Amino acid sequence: MIMSSVDWKNYEPVIIPDIKDLHKIDVYKKNGGYNGLKSVLTDKKKWPEQKSVIDEVKAANIRGRGGAGFNAGLKWSFMPPADGGPRYLACNGDESEPGTFKDRKIFEYNPHLFIEGALIAAYAMQVTTIYVYIRGEYKDYIDMMQNAIDDAYEGGYIGKDILGSGYDCDFYVHSGAGAYICGEETSMLESLEGKRGYPRVKPPFPAQKGLWGRPTTINNVETLAHVPGVIKNGAEWFSNIGAANHPGPILYGISGHVNKPGVYELPSGIPVLDLINKVAGGMRNGKKLKAVIPGGSSTPILRADMLDGITMDSDSLRTVGTMMGTAGMVVMDEDTDMVDMLWRIAHFYHHESCGQCTPCREGTGWLEKVLLKIKNGNGEIKDLDLLLDITTQMEGRTICALADAAAWPVRNTINRFRDEFEARCKKSVHAVA
């Protein structure tokens, strides 16, 4: 276990710093905005070729903030050599995982940082078209993003011959239509192409065949917002922030039974208990902490007694069998009914399964219905084992990870709060002999 030595108290936010009107392009520029892009495009000494940008980002080890935690620079390096045909960067701002609400802060308070990051990424991968896919419910944020993009076009940061460098790039906002599955990367590509959001079979991977069959990289919005910092301050600066193996600033979205829920920008590797008690103002009404879902509803739940010494980075969280996810933390106090909570999560995944693969289409519904039965007091002990069985039948047998995302919370919540579930089940009338 990595003991926390992260000095989060003196951390100065860089993604959503406290600067008035930062969303306006003039304010952003005044605060050093677009210097990273300018440097990459014009400073040939520092960035002799596109690959040097990729190498720098790879060295910074920006772990993807969409949940999978994959090194962003490494992902960029998977793009095949340019062949003159179109290439795409698709930015994932669908954020639909329950408990996750971080990207909207970027859209609202610092959209140009994300735009700059995306443009640097596009330049590094020789991409000339960028899409940002934002969930349809974010109507206001879609408008904010569009305004920011319009301003950036006007300022000469997007479009033809950016900053006189001869590099052209277009930037489009695409609105989702309310499906959770469209946040899955290949399903998002289908949706961008105007099709039904069914995840694609991999291989071929998007870097080979993505949008319209062309090389495409997909990055989370927050991931790209970290890129300008890395370009301006260097990979070392970034990798020195927070936990060694999962470095950088993180937008923690804290919700649930805390006094001050919200999005907090802090280094990775901060102790979970500090995050709850010090950052988010402690438990509401002085109640006792019961459980924490660390990174969006699909990540396995943690009991309060498992939290000692656990920090918010993938290595530490793995020791207690969960993961970082989107860092959208859900905090629950002693009054929380685990059966009701799990049923609600199962209901979500049932509602959002796209229905392409059999195990997920049928399994999510079955899970929800059995949980409903238990919730209503009609369950039996054997139903708990049935639920655990269904989760094994679903996991790892589908095209995308939604089946896993639906199965993990059920398995882990039952395993970690089994007594509560058993208490809700009907007592067996048969003698156990």
Next chain:
Amino acid sequence: MPEIFIDGQRYEYEGEHQVLQFIQDLGKEVPFFCYHPSMSIPANCRQCLVKAGSYVKDKDTGEYEKDENGDRVIRWFPKLQTSCQLKVSDGMVIKTQETDEDVVRAQKDTLEFILINHPLDCPICDQAGECPLQIQTYKYGPEGSRFEVKKVHKPKRVQLGPRVVLDAERCINCTRCTRFTREISKTSQLTIVSRGDKNYPTTAPGEQFDDPYSMNTVDICPVGALTAADFRFKARVWEMNQTPSIDITNGKGCNIDLWTRDNLVLRITPRVNEAVNDHWMPDEGRDAYKLFNENRISRPLQNLDGEQIMSSWNNAVATFNEEVEKAGSDDILIIGSPHASVEENYLLSKYANLLGIDQPVFTTHIESGKGDGFLITDDLAPNTNGCRLLGFKEMTASDLKKRVQKSKLVITINDHFVDRNVLSADDLSTPFTIVFGTNHSQTTKLADLVIPVTSAAEHSASYVNVDGRIQRTFRAKETKYTNRRLDLEMSEGRLDRYGTNFDNWVNEDNKVDCLPLWKFFSKASGETGLSIEFDDGRDVMNEIAETVSPFNDVSYQAIDEQSGIQLELGESKKTTEAK
């Protein structure tokens, strides 16, 4: 040569393969629903899971690494793989349900999932008996169900289009139908709507599923979700006989199966032939099952004082011979037909030869613009090229009209000239008209002598399609003069084999009183001393092969072995455009 190891057996391969197809081609089996060899691979049913890995080769030596027991080290994929989309690669190791417990378990699990929301109404489902879900559940499925909550309810009995009915509850969302309309018929009329376990395929709101190939979706549906509107609840598949045949409603000659029960053709489905129609056929060809059952000419008809009356075969033969004798050889016009088989046309030509009169003529039945470049052709007749290869003179409609008006005796077969506006009623009023026919029409009504002949469902005969491929039919239903049990070439269904006279549903009413054309000519010529003596289509074809050069290599055996033979068409004969 690259090698792959499946269930412990080593196989060599060349080229690119998918594991599932490769295993099937070996004659082994992995269960699946969504995969179809002619369409894209969505890998969504997750039924064909196998364990896959590869032998580890030492990078430096290129030798296989061995473990302490001397066995080759295998690096397995972390998850089970869908064999349908997994590419065969050198050194790959595959374990199917035959050798691996995890695979058995995974396939059972998937089937359990598929079945929880399936209505399990096999006893009233048309698909029962030929249902991949039913078959694979028996073979690989769980013994019972642990599903004790409420099933999902979805629309039932939805008339998607004129020919296809949807039961969305039975649907397992394999997307074969939607992929068919997108990739094969290219109308994109079907799509999946809703989400998760409420998914089902349907058309856009207010749209009809009237794709000219719509019924192929019924064939490829792996459950009873899509059924044929006019075959629903008609028969159980195990009560029917299945006989290979050829589609005679257009020039493509799609390979088909005729499904019969009690001497009625109840449905027509496509039979795979990659050289002609792959797995598909147009809906029009399926509708032709009615031609074999309804409106059939049964017993000869003779015109007596302006009225057609039933006659006897003896009378018909006598009248036929009298009229031929009466009309001297110059005034007889024999018209062949692209709607009749090669054998029937050849008989007309042989008869003309023996009489010493002109070879038969014919006129094509082509409507330009009808074809779609796929399986529907401009040519509405199945054997235009057959007539051409027999050397028949091709006449325009107006030339034919003139010749008919000048003749004293006209003999035609199965070409409804009046119905298709080539000849008028007046044209036929002057000469004595003898029609060999299968179905009643305006044309047969005007004939002086109508002789019922066997249809494509009742004789073995061959047809040359628009591309010059000769293919043949088999006897699928009995006539008054044939017997399924004595005819070794006729298919035998479950009822024929195990039924008794009391329960095998055989009804004399459905047997048509007709003769194959060669039987009639054998009868008729015997009385006039002309020698025409054939037992069946095979005899006729043997003689054609000997005497007509384009057919030299043709025999029924060769046609059967190669599912059709490509014939050389002369340059002039290749065009099928309307004249």
